[in-house]
Amino acid sequence: MNKTFYQFLMTQRNPGSADPIAEFANNAFYDQSFPKQVDQFDQISKYLEENASYLPNMEIFDDAWKLYQESM
Template sequence: MNKSFYQFALAYRGGSKRDPYARFAEAMFNDHGFPKTSREFDGLSRYLEEKADADMPAAVFDELWRAYEER
């Protein structure tokens, strides 16, 4: 079974508060509207652009997305 991006990124929760991936994962987890089942870049990117949360910046999303695709 392929994991959704949300399931993939949750692996970064619990890290250092200085780790941008850990901050992203924690903010994503606490965002009850986050598209948890999505596996599509465009929809997730659009959601994050509209949300504009400082703890879920587009640059960090892009890096996590690359890691998600490579897994």
Template sequence: MRRPFYHYLMTVRDPHKKDAITLFANAVYLDDGFPKQSEDYQEISHYLELNGDYLAEMTTFDLAWERYVDRNKE
């Protein structure tokens, strides 16, 4: 069983780095409504489209999702 996407994001949080995925992960950490147990791309994407004001571009989510999927292949 793979870990939820949220757990992956928490591994890339960093208060000092300023790249897009790290900033996204830091913002998700502060988002109480984020679907923390989800492993479903569509569910998370829909949530971010409606509530992810902190996400400048959905391409950041897509890139983070690709890395999440790649990490779960290992």
């Protein structure tokens, strides 16, 4: 069974880290509305662009998505 993007992202959490992907994961963990069951790039990207003020730029999401794809 493949992981959703959210499940993958949670493996990147590290509260003490200054790594941008770890910070993204830490913040997504507290985002009650994050699309946890979605595994489509466009849907997640749209959600983040419209709702994730905690994400300083979409390049961080792009990098995380690339790692997600590589992990599959």
